[in-house]
Amino acid sequence: MKKTALIFAAILALSVNAKAEKIKLIIDAAHGGTDAGAKSANGDKESELCLQFANALKDEAAKNDIEVVMVRTTDEYKTLSERNNFKPEAGVKSLYISFHMNTESSKTARGAVVQYNSKAKDAAAAKLVAEKLQSSFNRLNDIGTVINENCKAMVIKNSEIPAILIEPGYVSNEQDLRKLKDKGIQQEMAMLIVNDIKQ
Numbered sequence: 001m002k003k004t005a006l007i008f009a010a011i012l013a014l015s016v017n018a019k020a021e022k023i024k025l026i027i028d029a030a031h032g033g034t035d036a037g038a039k040s041a042n043g044d045k046e047s048e049l050c051l052q053f054a055n056a057l058k059d060e061a062a063k064n065d066i067e068v069v070m071v072r073t074t075d076e077y078k079t080l081s082e083r084n085n086f087k088p089e090a091g092v093k094s095l096y097i098s099f100h101m102n103t104e105s106s107k108t109a110r111g112a113v114v115q116y117n118s119k120a121k122d123a124a125a126a127k128l129v130a131e132k133l134q135s136s137f138n139r140l141n142d143i144g145t146v147i148n149e150n151c152k153a154m155v156i157k158n159s160e161i162p163a164i165l166i167e168p169g170y171v172s173n174e175q176d177l178r179k180l181k182d183k184g185i186q187q188e189m190a191m192l193i194v195n196d197i198k199q
């Protein structure tokens with residue numbers, strides 16, 4: 001093969017390769033069914049808000065050719081192994097995202113928290129995503145986003161693929177709750193997440 005043909009072949013191989021890396025996003029809306037999770041003063045359920053954020057992310061990911069697997073799509077209870085038994089796949093960039101809502105007895109606590117587990121199997125990849133999300137979410141809230149690298153949730157800790165837990169805000173805080181129920185905010189957060197995982 002001539003040198004120019006070789007270069008052309010190399011470029012072609014590179015672009016084919018870049019295109020071939022499929023992103024697979026597993027979205028877990030935490031709680032559900034008999035387990036409502038935390039509740040706001042007015043009875044808004046964490047399980048329902050998690051599902052709304054999960055659905056917004058699913059829609060946004062679908063627009064961007066990202067393969068999505070939803071752990072649950074209705075108000076139902078899922079066991080731990082049903083929630084995360086996902087294995088790495090060759091040629092696929094997998095990411096597990098679990099939504100929870102925060103709560104605190106002190107009603108002043110507010111803001112987003114992004115968690116991963118630094119001892120989990122693919123912690124380096126999770127850390128990278130967590131840091132991107134932190135700076136993106138900071139555009140959505142005025143008090144900054146906290147990263148916790150010591151996530152205790154089993155679906156994150158024992159995950160075989162990079163796993164992140166997102167708490168967009170506190171149901172115990174009035175200001176946060178208003179945002180959590182806002183479809184516009186749900187969609188904006190979904191867009192920021194998709195943007196970050198595509199990079």
Ligand SMILES: [Zn+2]
Nearest residue numbers: 030037100101
């Ligand atoms: Zn929860």
